[in-house]
Amino acid sequence: MRRALEGRAGYAAFQRHVEPEIASSTRLHRFAAVPESGFRATPAAALAVVIDPSGGGDGEATQASLRGQTVRCAHTAEYPILRALQESRAPWIALIRSGDRLAPIALERLGQAATLASDAAVITCDDDIIDRKGRRSRPMLRPGPCPDLWLERNPDFALVVVAREAALAAAGAGGEGWSLFSCLAGRDGSGHVHVPLVLCHRAGSRRGGSHPRSRQRPVRHPPDREPSVEVIVAFRDRPQLLERCVRSVLERSTYERLRLRLVDNGSTDPGLAPLLERLEKDSRVSVEADGRPFHFSALMNGAAARAKGDLLVFLNNDTEAISRGWIEELLGEALRPEVGAVAPMLLYPDGRVQHAGVAIGIHGWAGHPFAGLRPDERTPFGAAGDGTRNWMAVSAACMMVEKSKFDEVGGFDESFAVGGGDVDLCLRLTAAGYRSLCVPHARLIHDESASRDPSRVPAGDIKASRRSYGAFRTVGDPFYHPALTLQDTTCRLRSAGEPAPPP
Template sequence: MSVNPKFRLLPKSDLQEASGGFDWQSTGEDPAFKLKPMAYQPKGWYMLEVQVESSATRLNSKLYVDYGEGINEANAILLPLTNGKPLKRVCYFSQRPLAIHFDPSEQPCSFSVKQLKMTRLTSAYARKLMIKKLTTRHTTDSHSGLAVTELLERYNHCFSPCKATLTYPQWQQRHEPAVFDKRKITNELEQLNRKPLISIVMATYNTEPLFLKACIDSVLEQSYCHWELCIADDCSTDEQVRTLLNEYSEKDTRIKVTFRSVNGHISKASNTALELATGDYVGLLDHDDCLAEHALFYIAKTINERPQVRLLYSDEDKIDEKGVRYEPHFKTDWNRDLFYSHNYITHFSVFDATLIKEVGGFRSGLEGSQDYDLILRCVAKIGNDQIAHIPHILYHWRAIKGSTALSSGEKNYTTEAGYKALQDFFKATYIPVEVRKGQLANTYRTIWPMPKPLPFVSLLIPTRDGYEILKQCIESIRTKTTYPNYEIVVLNNQTTCDKTLDYFERISSYNNIRVLNYDFPFNYSAINNFGVPQTKGSIIGLINNDIEVISPDWLDEMVRQVSRPDIGCVGAKLYYPDNRIQHAGVTLGIGGVAGHTHKYFSDVNPGYFSRLKLVQNFSAVTAAAMLVRKSVFEEVEGFEEKHLKVAFNDVDFCLKVRDKGYRNIWTPHACLYHHESLSRGAEDNPEKQARFQNEIEYMKQKWGDKLTTDPYYSPNLTLNHEDFSYNV
């Protein structure tokens, strides 16, 4: 075998440079690169290796080989990629290619090509690899006697696009007809007891007339008719804008227009538009974006269902210059700590009109993040139950050159404005929180105050034998952890290994390490319930014996978070030894009970809308590395010993904590390795399988619908995978 030089990717079509953690932005449905160099590609067999990080979960990529007949589907090599996951496949060049094109996606998205290379194979080794792949897929069939052409044809079928996942256009076709059923909506409109007037506020300035017209038309076409459109033009120099606005105001009396004599920028212009508003609620619409036809209906419907609501927001997607919709953002319900990390709410946001007046409207000096600032000041005035998320795409954010929708890096000042808005928010609350800029544009990190004196932390580590991993765990904590005020409590569960027992004796001589014996059959819940009452700390750390510290300040970060009175459980960012994600929060319902979000994503991947880089709330976090205050542990009476001896006890525990009114939180700033096998989870005998099934049934019976309605996930996303792909 010989390895060819790495390819250079020369952008050919529907591509431009991106930011926000990715290298490229596809701007259409046919992004393509030409590969260089080609001189090293003779005919024959190759191992193709491809890895792509993307804002899309699944990519149906292709390699097109031109043998002199141009680029065509007949010579396409299919590459069904999963975000961040390397793909290897055998391919055959029937003659020396004149050109090779790489099409990374069939949909607009942001991405980075992390690997694209070919390794020359002998025909015998290529045959061996193909037979191995087919045998894994079809264990009952024999492939060794097949002619090479038939073998290659069968092998190629293994790489057909996955039918269990949807592209966004497919998702729209499957799900939106039911959501936006006109007959159903007409009936529901007639039954609304309250039909509030909704004022749509918009500022314009030299807007492209084509997009401005589409924007205003999207309001005129609303199925809910109790609205007014309040437009303030910020002294546009383009006469077409004034003419168009006058035409629309004459066309419909619900459209109110005022023309500012001096350009004051977005905040002042938006406040001018607010002065025209007489509605019960105020919605924010950018001058080149569009509302979905039934956006205002869903706002009114939610207000009827939840009369106390004072702030509403919806899901959104992007729309390009040609009207193609892409990159939907299916959001969580109100996620306070995620909102402290970035403005995930964005569009479509609607406010109680009296609330906007109470906070004084938009503030000048925060242009670029004026919406974030406004929402922060509103959030400070209202309760969590007064914030409503509508899980439907009600807003289409125009992505054109120069817009933040296309790339957050287009407007660097927005990060600065958001930074100031968040600083001012915490200053107003008198909480000494330090705000820092995040790793990505328009993201932030909040450093919560460390309690004084430093709370004492008890780290509980259950173990049986396992000398090597236990030693690695304890030594990494002792040598790398910067937080000074802790003890390690090893819970010995019937260890028989002499080497491990000797190690227990040795570490017991340390001032801050104790070994407690739990001489009963393995029961994770019972072991920890046994250990907690014997700890000295006011904070309990649950640590698996196969954890290894990466970031020295991991415990500092987790102690800061868990010391907040409204926080329950705190989870860490856990990696497999190969630096892929093992744990980044737990989502309910995945696989029937719960699953780890972003599992197997690479360490450089920003995750679903940057969520791998941001502190946020989750319904649950894994107890492989979890902190909780001892008082909270005792309040919920610890772990469930009888029914959850091995699996799901941490999920159950977190849900009990959540039910007590605490928020569980995950932080990416506490990083550790979890030396769990990548194939772990298989129950390898009937007894274990029966126990596992009983634990599943217990969780379903106890928590019911809560397992399928996680407020920190979305009903539009799958419960079959952990990768944020669309719900089939």
């Protein structure tokens, strides 16, 4: 109860001090693109509004919210969606359930989005719960177009705008509900634009209301062939870490065409020699020396150039595999022609999340949303374990990528010596047409930076990050949300006075 009250008070403060600033202009999130923002004077397309009566909600509450809009709608109707699509002549139609309410600026911001994104087939927004006294709670903030997440988990948007002609064609082909949204958004998310504002308030139930639990459909992509996988682990001393890492890969990986390439980066610990001798008795393990000063990108590029595997796994020596099918889980995704880098969920030894994807802009550079939380811990942005998510980047603490794709983009940029090279690699893969994914049902333990000091980031890495991250760092990450804090990784709402992405 105390936590619920604190959450409600925090959300009330957010509504007073932060939301007006965010809602002052229209912001558009498209798949893997820098958000478009700052459109205060854009004319709003007139939207027809169709109220779905099937839920049996209070239609008058919905109608009252329509009368309070800052712009007029083309017309309203209260009947099933297919009939509305057939009878309306408006090019854009907003769909809402009876009993739910539109925020006063909803039609204006969504109409502006329709004007700006005339190529879109579906436009979505965020929502929360409203009770009979008008008190709002439990915001549900969503990433920009995230086709892999929506394939696994029905997003259940409360307010959706569709392009009538496209929706009519999809409905005629049998699409409705989630399948209609999926058809309009497209497998690559190109038909979907998200407006990251709470523009709809769901009617609370008699018990206080809650968001409907979206149905999760774990999706697997079993490979149609058995390519070879080569795991690259660089290390310096720390034999206990290395043994734990290698043993876990060899003993808890069921994939047969697997090899490990261990790169000794100048070790001096005498305890390593007998360990390496034992490990090399396994025909899957090879050891090589690269004694140059530590330079992550150069070490990985050198090992990758010598690797023979069809797929590469870059793996830190302070990791431990804990799920037996993790190679197959990542492999099925990495072999998809549209996918580049794939990573598992990484956990601290106590079970909290260390990595479930990378959002650019956190801490001013890049960070791991959900880090420090339990995998199932709910936030306004969902939970780390909700399903496979699209991200602009994933961590190279454990990253799988096809060698041909890695080579196509030139591997790691050696401007990065210690940190940031994985983000840069993923951005270049994205630019080449290969999306990045985190697969949360594949899990490893990661003692983050147990083998290196995370605070020792060279100035050159910072300079290279500024160049590489570009507008994703300053304007925003389409897979994150402007209402969330950039000061930590908890996915909490932004506080009053906290700097926001530029409007």
